[in-house]
Every structure is written in structure tokens, then in C-alpha cells.
Amino acid sequence: MRPRLVVALIALLTVCLPISEARAQNALVVSIWGGNWKNTVESVIGKAFTAKTGIPVEYEVGGTIDRLAKARVAKGSPLVDLNFTTTHVARLYMSDGLYAKLDMAKIPNAKEIAREAIRSDYHLGTWAYVYTVVYRPDLVKEQITKWSDLWKPSLKGKIALPDFDPSHIITIAALMEGGNEINWQKGEARLKQLKDSVAAFYSTDAQSQDLMKTGQAPVQVMLSVNAYHLQEQGISVKVVQPTDYPGIVGIDTVAVMAGTKKADAAHQFINVALSKEVQAELVKALRAGPVNLGTAVPAGLKGQPGIFLTAAEWKERGYIMNDEARGKTLPAWREWFTANIVKK
Amino acid sequence: MKLLLAPAVVVLAVFAAALAALFRWSLLEFIPGSLQTGGLTLANFRGVLAPQYLDAVWDTVVLSALTTALTLAGAYPVAYALARTPSRRVRSTLLVLTIAPFFTGAIVRTYAWVLVLGNTVLTWPVPMLFTERGVLVGLVHFSMPTMILILAAALSHIDPVYERAAASLGARPARVFWRVTLPLSMPGIVSGSLIVFAWTLSAFPTPEMLGGGKVKMIANVVRDLGLDSFNWPGAAAFAMLALALTLALLAGLGRLAGGRAA
Numbered sequence A: 001m002r003p004r005l006v007v008a009l010i011a012l013l014t015v016c017l018p019i020s021e022a023r024a025q026n027a028l029v030v031s032i033w034g035g036n037w038k039n040t041v042e043s044v045i046g047k048a049f050t051a052k053t054g055i056p057v058e059y060e061v062g063g064t065i066d067r068l069a070k071a072r073v074a075k076g077s078p079l080v081d082l083n084f085t086t087t088h089v090a091r092l093y094m095s096d097g098l099y100a101k102l103d104m105a106k107i108p109n110a111k112e113i114a115r116e117a118i119r120s121d122y123h124l125g126t127w128a129y130v131y132t133v134v135y136r137p138d139l140v141k142e143q144i145t146k147w148s149d150l151w152k153p154s155l156k157g158k159i160a161l162p163d164f165d166p167s168h169i170i171t172i173a174a175l176m177e178g179g180n181e182i183n184w185q186k187g188e189a190r191l192k193q194l195k196d197s198v199a200a201f202y203s204t205d206a207q208s209q210d211l212m213k214t215g216q217a218p219v220q221v222m223l224s225v226n227a228y229h230l231q232e233q234g235i236s237v238k239v240v241q242p243t244d245y246p247g248i249v250g251i252d253t254v255a256v257m258a259g260t261k262k263a264d265a266a267h268q269f270i271n272v273a274l275s276k277e278v279q280a281e282l283v284k285a286l287r288a289g290p291v292n293l294g295t296a297v298p299a300g301l302k303g304q305p306g307i308f309l310t311a312a313e314w315k316e317r318g319y320i321m322n323d324e325a326r327g328k329t330l331p332a333w334r335e336w337f338t339a340n341i342v343k344k
Numbered sequence B: 001m002k003l004l005l006a007p008a009v010v011v012l013a014v015f016a017a018a019l020a021a022l023f024r025w026s027l028l029e030f031i032p033g034s035l036q037t038g039g040l041t042l043a044n045f046r047g048v049l050a051p052q053y054l055d056a057v058w059d060t061v062v063l064s065a066l067t068t069a070l071t072l073a074g075a076y077p078v079a080y081a082l083a084r085t086p087s088r089r090v091r092s093t094l095l096v097l098t099i100a101p102f103f104t105g106a107i108v109r110t111y112a113w114v115l116v117l118g119n120t121v122l123t124w125p126v127p128m129l130f131t132e133r134g135v136l137v138g139l140v141h142f143s144m145p146t147m148i149l150i151l152a153a154a155l156s157h158i159d160p161v162y163e164r165a166a167a168s169l170g171a172r173p174a175r176v177f178w179r180v181t182l183p184l185s186m187p188g189i190v191s192g193s194l195i196v197f198a199w200t201l202s203a204f205p206t207p208e209m210l211g212g213g214k215v216k217m218i219a220n221v222v223r224d225l226g227l228d229s230f231n232w233p234g235a236a237a238f239a240m241l242a243l244a245l246t247l248a249l250l251a252g253l254g255r256l257a258g259g260r261a262a
Helices: A002-026 A036-053 A064-073 A087-095 A108-112 A147-151 A167-176 A184-192 A205-214 A224-232 A263-273 A276-286 A311-316 A323-342 B002-026 B043-047 B051-084 B088-103 B106-117 B132-156 B160-168 B173-184 B186-201 B205-210 B218-228 B232-261
Strands: A028-032 A057-061 A082-086 A123-135 A159-162 A198-202 A219-223 A247-256 B028-030 B037-040
Touching: A028 A036, A028 A064, A028 A263, A036 A057, A036 A263, A036 A276, A064 A082, A064 A087, A064 B218, A082 A087, A082 A263, A087 A123, A087 A247, A087 A323, A108 A263, A123 A147, A123 A224, A123 A276, A147 A167, A159 A205, A167 A184, A167 A247, A167 A323, A184 A323, A198 A205, A205 A219, A205 A224, A205 B106, A219 A224, A247 A263, A263 A276, A323 B051, A323 B218, B002 B028, B002 B232, B028 B043, B028 B232, B043 B232, B051 B088, B051 B132, B051 B186, B051 B218, B051 B232, B088 B132, B106 B132, B106 B205, B132 B186, B132 B205, B160 B173, B173 B186, B186 B232, B205 B218, B218 B232
Parallel strands: A028 A057, A028 A082, A159 A198, A159 A219
Antiparallel strands: A082 A247, A123 A219, A123 A247, B028 B037
């Protein structure tokens, strides 16, 4: 009886596997982070794309580096057709020839997006946010209005910074000393003065939000979308629009994988993602800024940190680091930051 | 007989291939801002000998040694009670309490410590969260169940007749423990300590969550180099260095403990 059962199971698997493979062959496969990112892209962009084209979409979910490593291993015959990642990590994909050059004629909606969202011939921004100062007014009695407030002695032991990517605070310190991300060393001395104020360093967005929720670090250099997410959960956090220097802009991008056999569908997907209607839905779901300049945004989000609606706002209310410099200098920044700020 | 060894050989070959790939990566030149690597170089090994990385190695060894000692001290009385209590109910209760942590994930347990060691539940006289002290508490808690079970197994193998004989010859309970029970339980102490020391050397979630980025152990540094700096050759070099150190330490400790136990 048992051998018969095994044979039946094997036969069932043999029959079923080609079906799932066939489904995968028809579908457009999108690589993206998990959680809210995947859910939003699936429900907003994926649905609109399938409704328009009839092509189903499947998602490969993973962390930034897991997905990069997989893409590298599958170079030439990619396992996915489209990839979402941050703009500076996209440079790593490009450095290894993992992205296909975009055919802009197939993405007419790209004509409506901010100049800053056209990151290269290979990748386009889909939404934006800022790293800015976020704090809990119930635990920090004084008002924080500028980046330089972080250096106030009263905030000693209350601040959390990201250690996985210290580029934001390094750039701000450099800007305060008349430099920028290229000659970042100008801000070294100022940044060292911040060392004693740091309660913790966080490696993930989840850790950052936990530190804020528990009050262990009620002042943070934090992603604006995460701060809005905390507000939605009923946690009173204030997202600062710094008056001295702008927030550091982050742009998440999408690109077509080199070697994909579904390049046309992939371009269509990007075009759908950049349309005004889909952008408006993305803003509502992610609380991130649109890249299409004609996007309608809920009144409550207009003018908020990370929400740029005009070419002028993109220019004036956010600081965009040079992708290439950021990608090349990040290891040196992390090394310096660990040795001088993180180390006891 | 040889055929029976075949699966183990295959598994070993896969691990050896992975290690060889890691070693190869450690010798490739890192090009910042690129996934491409350059030619062969020893620069990655020179790079990871910088003070900040060596500090992480030192912190890891010290934390592992302290964790082993504190876990042993904390686990021994519990293991003794578990092995020697005549009450079935007490034994069952102790056993359930000991193995209960295995049924909650490491992340959940560590997250609970984030709440306890912070100032949300208790107010501590000295800072605990995001310090070595806090990480040590988490590591000891994580290691306790395993140490208790190993020690309890060793203690239950000691025939109580030896202790009774010592007592009948006039030895007080403390002397019986120091001269009879403790030496006879040495195999359990040695194996438990080696296991706890070895896995604490590779601890990751506890220092990651309780250290608040300020306490870095070897695994955290490997992750930082590989996943945050995109420096895969550097991460591979540090991992190789850490592996060599771990093997050397364990070999040394094993030899030392073997001598003592004998």
C-alpha cells in the first residue's frame, strides 16, 4: 500500500509541477522587499498592470542584498523581470551589467516625472522619501526644528542613528561645515561631538520603529515613511521639516533586468507605475512622495517632509546625494563611522 | 560500512566547497561601489586587522568566556536539583521551565529582554540595554537551558552511593560536593562549557538587538561588512579569520579541559 501511495504522490507532483512552471512562464516576475512594500506594489501597480494588459504578476520577495546576490548568480538568464531597489544599490546592479537599458519610448509617462527621478538610462524613481529628524514630543519636551538641534546637550543619550547607512548624518554634518558628501571629511569633527548623544544605532527599519515605540531612543534620524507609519499606529511622533538644511532624499527605483524575455511587458509595468493615477494610490498607501509631478496628493500630506509635488519642491526641500559617490564612499563612511562614532 | 558513510562524505564535501568559495572571495580585491572584484590580494586580511575589527574579536572572546562562566554557575544548581530531587512533580516542573525557552524563538526571547532591560518595565541603577552587561544577560539566558540539560545528564549518571560513602566517612555536605560530586560531573561541565563557548562565539541576534549597534560581536561585523558596506571580500576575510580563531580557541580549550578532566 505504502509504495503505491509514494508512486501516486510522485505522479501528482510530476503532473502539477509543469502547471506551476507554465504559470510562471506567463507571469511577469517582480523582485521587491517584503511586507508593506510588496503588498502595496502588488495591490496598486500589479493590479492596475494586470487589468490593463491581462498579464499576471508574481513577486519574489527578499532583502536588498539577498536579491542582489540572487540576481548576480542568475546573470544572463534572470529569475525576475523587474527589480525594485534603492537608487544607490541600483548602481551595484548596473556595475555588474544586471540591468537593461530602458527604452524610454515605451515609457511615455516618464515624461511627466521629476527630473530627479530619472536616475540613469537604466533605472527610474518610483517614489521618494526623506531621512529627517523625527521625535516623540511626549518624551522630548523641547521643540526640535533643525538638524543642528541634535547637537543640543539636552538630547544626550536620546538619539538613534542608522548604522547600516550613516550617509545621511555624515552628509548633514559635512553640509553644516560647508562641505558635502564628496568632501565629507569636513564634517568629521562636528560628527564626533554627537557621539555621546547617541543612545543606540539601528540596523533595520523595524529596530528603528521599536526604539521609537519603546521610548529607548525618542529622537531619531529616521525614514519619513516609517514615521508616518508610526503616526498611523497612534504613536505621537513629530516629523521635522528642518529649517537649516533639507532632509536627505531617498528614492526607490525600478529597472528591467538584462536578459529578460519579457522586456515589453516590463516596460509597460513601469509605465503603469509612473502614471498619475497609480502614483496617487502609491502616495496614499506608502505615505511616500510621488515622482509624477501631476499626482493628486491628500491635503494632509501636502508640504510634509518627503512629499515633493513640483520641480521647485524637489530642488529646494530635499538634498539628493550623488548616487555614484554614495555607492563608492559608503564602505569608507561605514568604516569611519564605526571606528569613531559607534565604537565605545 | 563504507557506503553508510557516503551521505556524510557528501555533506562534508558541500561544506568544504562552500568554505573554499568563501576563502576564494577573501582573496579578491574589493572595488567600492561595484559588484565586480579585482585580482588576487591580501589587502582584505590587512583591512580586517584594523583596531575596530580586532576589538570586535576581543569583545566576542571576553563575552563568550563570561557567558560560559555565568551560565555554568547559574545552571549547575538547577541541574543538580533536576537530577537529584526525589519529587517527581518538582522534577517535571523544573524540566518544563528549562525547556520552555526552546519553544519561543530566539528573536522573541531577545525582544522580551529589550523590554526588560530598558526602562519601560524596571528602572535599573545602571544602564543595561545597549551595553555589554545587557548583551551578557541575554547570552546567559539563551545558553542556560542547554547547559542545564547537559549538566543534569552528567549528574544523573553519578551513582549517589559515592556521595553517601563520603558522608558516612564524616565529610560535610560542602566537602562531599567539592571532593566527590563536582569532580565526577566534570565531563558534563567540560562538554557544556565547550558547547556554550562555541555557540556564543557565533552569536548574532542577541548582540544585534540588545547591543543597540554599540556592542559588536564577530557575526555582527561580518554582516555589517557584507550586507551594509557591500564589501563581500572583506566580510569573507573577516569570517575566515574568525573561523581560524574559533577553531584555535576550541582546540586549545578542548586540550586544556581534556587534561583537567583526565
